[in-house]
Amino acid sequence: MVAEAPKVPGRSYQLSLWARLNNNRDILGLFFMLPAAVILLLFLTYPLGLGVYLSMTDSRIGGVGNFIWFENFEWLYGDRVFWLAVFNTLLYTIAASIIKFALGLWLALILNHHLPFKAFIRAIVLLPWIVPTVLSAIAFWWLFDSQYSIISWALQKMGIIDQYIDFLGDPDNARASVIAANIWRGIPFVAITLLAGLQTISVSLHEAATLDGATPWQRFRHITLPMLTPIIAVVMTFSVLFTFTDFQLIYVLTRGGPLNATHLMATLSFQRAIPGTQLGEGAAIATAMIPFLITAILFSYFGLQNRKWQHGGRDD
Amino acid sequence: MSNFTRRNVLKTGAGLAATGALASKGLIRPAFAQDMSFTPEDGASLRVLRWSKFVQGDEDLFLQNVAKFTEMTGVQVQVDNESWEDVRPKAAVAANVGSGPDIIFGWYDDPHQYPDKLVDLTDLCDYLGGKYGGWFDAAQTYGMRDGRWIGMPWGASGNCLVYRKSWAEEAGFSEWPSDTEGLLEVMRAMSANGHPPGFALGNAVGDGNTWTHWALWSHGGKMVDENNTVVLNSPETIAALNYVKQMYETFIPGTISWLDPNNNRAFLSGQISLTANGISVFYAAKNSDDPAIREMADDIYHANMPIGPVGTHSELHLFTQAMVFNYTQYPNACKEFLRFIMEWDQYQPWQAAAEGYICHPLQAYDENPIWTADVRNTPYRDCIRNMLYNGYSGSLGYASAAAMADYIVVNMFAEAASGAKSPEDAAADAHRRAERYYRI
Numbered sequence: 068m069v070a071e072a073p074k075v076p077g078r079s080y081q082l083s084l085w086a087r088l089n090n091n092r093d094i095l096g097l098f099f100m101l102p103a104a105v106i107l108l109l110f111l112t113y114p115l116g117l118g119v120y121l122s123m124t125d126s127r128i129g130g131v132g133n134f135i136w137f138e139n140f141e142w143l144y145g146d147r148v149f150w151l152a153v154f155n156t157l158l159y160t161i162a163a164s165i166i167k168f169a170l171g172l173w174l175a176l177i178l179n180h181h182l183p184f185k186a187f188i189r190a191i192v193l194l195p196w197i198v199p200t201v202l203s204a205i206a207f208w209w210l211f212d213s214q215y216s217i218i219s220w221a222l223q224k225m226g227i228i229d230q231y232i233d234f235l236g237d238p239d240n241a242r243a244s245v246i247a248a249n250i251w252r253g254i255p256f257v258a259i260t261l262l263a264g265l266q267t268i269s270v271s272l273h274e275a276a277t278l279d280g281a282t283p284w285q286r287f288r289h290i291t292l293p294m295l296t297p298i299i300a301v302v303m304t305f306s307v308l309f310t311f312t313d314f315q316l317i318y319v320l321t322r323g324g325p326l327n328a329t330h331l332m333a334t335l336s337f338q339r340a341i342p343g344t345q346l347g348e349g350a351a352i353a354t355a356m357i358p359f360l361i362t363a364i365l366f367s368y369f370g371l372q373n374r375k376w377q378h379g380g381r382d383d
Numbered sequence: 384m385s386n387f388t389r390r391n392v393l394k395t396g397a398g399l400a401a402t403g404a405l406a407s408k409g410l411i412r413p414a415f416a417q418d419m420s421f422t423p424e425d426g427a428s429l430r431v432l433r434w435s436k437f438v439q440g441d442e443d444l445f446l447q448n449v450a451k452f453t454e455m456t457g458v459q460v461q462v463d464n465e466s467w468e469d470v471r472p473k474a475a476v477a478a479n480v481g482s483g484p485d486i487i488f489g490w491y492d493d494p495h496q497y498p499d500k501l502v503d504l505t506d507l508c509d510y511l512g513g514k515y516g517g518w519f520d521a522a523q524t525y526g527m528r529d530g531r532w533i534g535m536p537w538g539a540s541g542n543c544l545v546y547r548k549s550w551a552e553e554a555g556f557s558e559w560p561s562d563t564e565g566l567l568e569v570m571r572a573m574s575a576n577g578h579p580p581g582f583a584l585g586n587a588v589g590d591g592n593t594w595t596h597w598a599l600w601s602h603g604g605k606m607v608d609e610n611n612t613v614v615l616n617s618p619e620t621i622a623a624l625n626y627v628k629q630m631y632e633t634f635i636p637g638t639i640s641w642l643d644p645n646n647n648r649a650f651l652s653g654q655i656s657l658t659a660n661g662i663s664v665f666y667a668a669k670n671s672d673d674p675a676i677r678e679m680a681d682d683i684y685h686a687n688m689p690i691g692p693v694g695t696h697s698e699l700h701l702f703t704q705a706m707v708f709n710y711t712q713y714p715n716a717c718k719e720f721l722r723f724i725m726e727w728d729q730y731q732p733w734q735a736a737a738e739g740y741i742c743h744p745l746q747a748y749d750e751n752p753i754w755t756a757d758v759r760n761t762p763y764r765d766c767i768r769n770m771l772y773n774g775y776s777g778s779l780g781y782a783s784a785a786a787m788a789d790y791i792v793v794n795m796f797a798e799a800a801s802g803a804k805s806p807e808d809a810a811a812d813a814h815r816r817a818e819r820y821y822r823i
Contacts, residue, residue: 127475127479127496127781128472128475128476128479130475130479130497142819146816146819147812147815147816148789148816211640212645213635213636213637213638213640213641213645214635214637214645214648214649214652214654215648215652230636231636231637233636233637233639233640234640235585235637235640236585236636236637236638236639236640236641236801237639238803241640321585321586321640321642322585322586322587322642323586324585324586324639324640324642324790324797325584325585325639325640325797325801326639326794326797326798326801326803327794338788338789339785339788339789341472342468342471342472342588342788343784343785343788343789344471344472344475344496344781344784344785344788345781345785
């Protein structure tokens with residue numbers, strides 16, 4: 068498509084600069100990428116860069132701080148609350164992601180069968196994902212209330228417990244409670260996406276395997292799971308990222324309490340940066356999340372990427 | 384305060400005159416000194432940001448006063464509301480970016496975060512203090528820095544003990560105790576009768592911070608000394624922790640998770656006999672649609688936080704003050720607005736409409752009839768009189784704000800009370816956390 072400059076006697080170049088640029092593949096390519104690049108630079112790279120920069124300053128809200136290199140990180144290193152938040156975040160992410168994956172996959176397999184009112188049921192399954200997080204968090208707040216919990220009330224009426232369960236007042240209970248709320252909210256995403264993946268698996272593979280006498284478990288293990296791996300990689304990457312950066316559930320349910328047992332890095336970062344006005348330190352906590360997030364992405368990329376054996380080839 | 388002799392003279396003089404007049408004639412409107420006013424700039428208009436109302440009466444009367452001001456001066460005032468916890472970051476951004484509302488009603492030590500971005504309000508505050516019997520000590524501490532006023536104290540949402548009188552009597556306490564030991568006794572007795580108390584020990588911005596700071600200070604503990612050196616890990620602090628641990632033994636289960644609304648709910652449903660709260664529980668009860676809850680209102684009584692081993696009142700309340708920002712084009716209009724709403728003729732009806740929610744920073748406003756209209760209102764009258772300030776006894780600023788936002792004191796008490804840490808360990812740990820903020 069590159070237009071050649073017409074040969075005109077006496078002059079080797081006749082086209083205007085504009086026309087030449089207009090016909091240059093490289094220039095045009097850059098030009099067409101510009102809108103996307105501007106959006107990425109302006110709304111992703113700049114805020115991220117600013118966040119990292121702020122983490123190396125002693126800025127307060129709205130103010131310009133001094134550049135202090137890694138002093139914020141050094142202080143955080145000696146801060147037990149920060150390490151507690153790191154521990155909580157890892158526990159929260161790992162526990163919630165594994166359970167969300169297991170239950171989500173199970174749900175997807177069920178929904179993949181021919182059920183009556185299939186479309187309707189699938190729509191219902193999506194509900195927890197559609198409800199605004201804050202609303203579902205408030206609902207959970209009542210479910211977990213130390214005085215009014217309907218769960219405690221029901222269990223007590225059934226004679227299973229004598230005393231109301233202290234869902235959010237005991238550190239271990241509180242961790243389990245917020246993880247449960249996160250799981251409830253996150254399952255639909257996993258289930259529906261995996262369902263989409265399941266439907267791309269050719270029925271003929273299963274038919275062939277059935278004819279060969281494969282049990283349902285063998286079909287799942289050797290056909291469904293391998294074919295689904297690329298989707299699982301994508302879903303779990305997103306799921307881990309969403310869980311790791313969760314904020315609203317915690318903020319509504321516990322504000323990081325009791326005794327900071329449910330403070331995640333995101334909530335601690337907010338608490339220090341905005342109500343506490345220590346913007347630099349808050350940014351440092353947020354920046355400290357980046358290595359974890361990159362690790363999670365690399366893990367799913369290398370661990371679960373498309374492999375040759377899934378298509379009948381051999382891995383080297 | 385040696386550089387405030389003029390103010391103090393005015394204060395004493397006017398205060399004596401005011402109380403004298405009241406005592407002798409029993410006037411509803413105390414006789415106050417002469418008026419002063421600022422002349423708004425030509426074409427002035429104002430933007431005011433305040434925290435969203437807790438009670439409707441507050442907003443209604445506030446807006447009425449604003450309308451009255453516009454009518455008198457011709458200055459248009461646009462009032463914006465923001466949830467009370469969001470005002471602080473907004474104000475900080477406005478101060479540092481140099482644009483935003485002309486006046487912001489912020490919280491606690493806000494003016495001390497950016498003192499050089501604020502208009503000096505010394506003339507206004509001297510005038511108000513002189514006319515209305517002087518500012519309470521804590522109000523003065525909050526409003527002043529380096530000998531000048533940078534914020535105009537507006538009031539506080541007071542925090543008192545809220546209790547069920549019949550249950551206290553049933554437990555053998557016809558008189559409500561006024562010291563910490565007595566409080567513990569009545570708590571134990573009520574709890575033994577199946578009516579436990581409950582105080583918020585979760586990360587509750589308002590209800591968690593206020594009563595735990597009282598517990599700390601009433602036993603002589605404090606986070607920092609006058610030189611901003613952290614002194615939290617002290618025998619006094621450990622005594623306070625042991626005291627609260629004993630209180631906690633009488634609590635209803637679950638208080639470690641309580642955020643600001645929990646104690647209100649538990650009290651109104653009759654599950655707890657005592658808590659520390661604003662007047663909102665009583666307000667909600669007497670205005671309830673449910674006759675049973677309205678009946679409960681007759682049984683709800685209030686008392687100031689008791690005096691501990693230090694021998695004086697040592698309370699913390701949600702304190703709010705107005706800031707005028709340097710970037711305003713109309714500083715005189717701002718001052719005139721603030722003067723106007725603080726004058727008795729405007730402040731008194733506003734405070735009355737808030738039904739005890741807002742305690743005044745000016746001593747003469749003790750005379751507001753709202754405080755004696757119902758004996759249950761009276762304790763809230765003395766909240767600012769009995770108040771210390773967050774970051775006591777150091778200076779106000781970044782560290783005091785950040786330490787409170789990080790719930791250091793609340794967490795320390797929750798850890799010790801729940802047994803997650805021994806009082807000694809909880810104090811040592813909180814001490815280390817506080818040092819992080821007071822390092823500069």
